[in-house]
Amino acid sequence: MLTELLSFRGRYKILHMTWFAFFLSFVVWFNLAPLATAIKADFGLDEGQIRTIAICNVALTVPARVIIGMLLDKYGPRLTYSLLLMYAAIPCLAFAAAQNFGQLVAARLALSIVGAGFVIGIRMTAEWFPPKEIGLAEGIYGGWGNFGSAFSAFTLVAVASFLSFFPGAFPVPDGPLLNWRLAIAGTGIIAALYGILYYFSVQDTPPGKVYQRPASARGMEVTTVRDFWFLMLMNVPLSGILMVLAWRLQKVGFLSPSAFTISILALIGLYLFQAYNCWVVNKDLLAGRKQYPAEDRYAFKQVAILELTYIVNFGSELAVVSMLPAFFEGTFGLSKALAGMLAASYAFMNLFARPGGGLISDKLGSRKMTMGILTLCMGIGYLVMSSIPSIRDSLGGGGSFMVVLAVILTMACSFFVQAGEGSTFAIVPLVKRRITGQIAGNVGAYGNVGAVAYLTLYSLLPEGDIGNSIFFQTLGIASLIVAFLCFFILKEPKGSFAEFHEGEKEVVAVHGHPSILPDDQSARIL
Template identity: 70%
Template sequence: MLGEIWSFQGRYRTLHLTWFAFFLTFVVWFNLAPLATTVRADMGLDLGQIRTIAICNVALTVPARVIIGMLLDKFGPRITYSSILVYAAIPCLMFATAQTFGQLVVARLLLSIVGAGFVIGIRMVAEWFPPKEIGLAEGIYGGWGNFGSAFSALTLVIVAGWLSFAGGASVDGVILNWRAAIALTGIIAAIYGVIYFFSVSDTPEGKTYQRPHKTAGLEVTSIRDFWGLMGMNVPFAAILAVLAWRLQKVGFLNSTTFPLAILAILIWYGAQSWGVIRTNKDLLLGRKTYPKEDRYSFRQVAILELTYIVNFGSELAVVSMLPSFFESTFSLPKSTAGILAASYAFMNLAARPSGGLLSDRLGSRKNTMGFLTIGLGIGYLLMSLIKPGTFVGSPGVILAVLLTMFCSFFVQAGEGSTYALVPLVKRRVTGQIAGLVGAYGNVGAVAYLTIYSLLPMWIGGGAEPTPAVVAASNSTFFQILGIAGLIVGFLCYFLLREPKGSFADLHEGEEETPALSAV
């Protein structure tokens, strides 16, 4: 497969078209960060308000990934991906034309749904590549598509400058048309959504797209798994409650609207639980028993959810704090600190495909997952040693960047390894499993960022944090990430099972046909 990656024929054409779809959703999802300072100055926002908008950017991604996983299994990846790409233009245009803080918040909440697009391509790629090659294919999809966030950070300020001929906001003497730049990302995504719809199919010729019997909730195959699923769904509601609490802390929600937000979260969790009950009603009432060959263990899904907390969840959190970490640790200019911090995200291009490739080649997807997750834990523990005065001067900065890149390799390779396993758990509900696992990544990000924001207060006893307290809280934060990684890594070794047919030529339920063998 390695020699055919650059081909634009057959399944490789679908792979390239699909990772680019993911790339555009991440360009859209992260289009605020590089222009946040300009938006704040132009709209007259205070620090709390711009942070509120940033929180809104991830608020609905958690439930959206769950819901889109259901829609994906029902309607197929072609129409689902095309729809979310076209939809992206709506919140982008709303944000670009907003005149008040409230309008910015509503637009950003709607735009956070676009961040759920990732899960769609997981099933599309799985339909086109056999189990023995699924790791590298999913790794390329995830790693190259994920680069959309870095591409947005690197280019949108330049694009906003090019578009300044039509007006814009002046910040430090530079005119940037942030409205046109953000609108442009949505328009490009929508155009590509139409192109994608007419350029791909859900499966190769001769294959049938397997759909679950019901899509209101994840189908499980035993009573024990039902209760496991119900328990693992609780953190979704809990993390949304944390987000609501943070919105209250920055003043967006008040004593009247905060209880309404909590009520809405409870209603959503109740609807989600009722959907699971309806889907599995016959199993619960004893009217249905799954034959052995059709069963799967939900424990597999639960452990993959935990791995995605510690790899993708930690990546989102670390990417958010790393520029300020380098700036405060080494007393660097903001621009230099930002460039050094980008080394973490840039590893995605190679690390995530490498994780998938290792999963394909090492002969055990389970052991590869465990190895990479433990490596992640060790990497974060090493990063906790980076403190002011520990690594000094240019050699110290270089060593810190090398440690960061070492850690980020295991983080992102672990992400690739996770999604080398997801499509092999149970084929007909791959979309829902991908959605649940992906949503747990966002659960981890919000949880980690909440801990990160509170650590200086805890360590400093509630007083204004001193540089020493900030350094101690940064070190503690990396230690928390490292310990969590080690724990989940050991769970992979002892509780994760090697999926049946991990390295087979055909997926579950497929039979060799002349049309399929020609793909």
């Protein structure tokens, strides 16, 4: 596979076009942070207002990933990804044209939906690669696409500076002349154009292969009554974390007490609506009118544990990326620019670590053990990072040696974090084929649940070494707990290293061309 990866034909063309679609969605999703200083100065915003806009950037990503997963299973990744990328231009243009704080918030809320794009490529990649190669393929998709966030951070200021020759540039105090409006609008326009190209360049499945869809995409299908109630329990944090976001918006004065109350009632209604849709999908099972044969069942606990792994790996990544520049700046007395550059080493590891985690999952022979080992090492890594202030003090201060050591420890920890993400999505497509989109959506949404939970905790901790140590210790302990669940409760998926996915077999006699069809259809053709 590694040698074929350099080609741009067949399934590798699909992989390359799909990871680049994810890359662009993340460039759009993360286009705020690099230009936040210019936006803050242009509108005269205070720190609470700019943080509110940053919160809005992730607010709707949680429900969007769940909804996108449903649409994906019903309509396929080609149409879903194309429409999402074309949609990205609308909130980008609205944000670029905003004239007041309220318009900035509304546009950013709409733009947060674009962060759900990751889910789509998980199923597209799974349709084109067999289980035995799914880890590396999903790792490349996730790792190279995820690099869009770092690309945004490193290039958008330069792009906005270059575009300052056009009308609309704004002089940042003690900084360059930036045309932030045109830069943000440009990311959305590029994404929309690529969405059109993507639609006409890819297919949902290889020729002759049938795209498996659930009977209904209104809610997640489960195969036992006990799993239905487990599903209801695991859906609670998806609405609960949005309540935490609403609380934070009230704390910064964006929501009035009455608006906060309305938001809480609306989120309770959202949970009940989601529960109702799940009941509609599974009502025959609950009433005893339907039973699944043993070979068609799956254990929902598999999904639940993968949701927890994504909380501790991707959730912690988003949280750490947000606080790491301030951590380096405060711990070692570095300038903002240097601290930001050193912190970027964490995100850079995505290029190698996430594919590496998927490859390890493919080669180790046990996806369960890979998941457990990487999560365990991640927990140890965070606990080591929590001791950086103590190590600094024991060495007599924050000299250049200590800074280099801290960067090495950070990169080592980030490898296990992002490799764990790759390992998670090496398992997701193997749990239950026809609802892969919904499983990926729920697991992906839990990553955002983790990010908001961790960042909320961080905002409540004391500033300085004590707060940083407690933060990293929390990440480490949570990871160790989830590692225990992986070792002792997570099950190895059936057919983890098979030639074909669940319900498929090779047919070599369809009009003289090899094809892959579901077992029930292949029997009729033969």
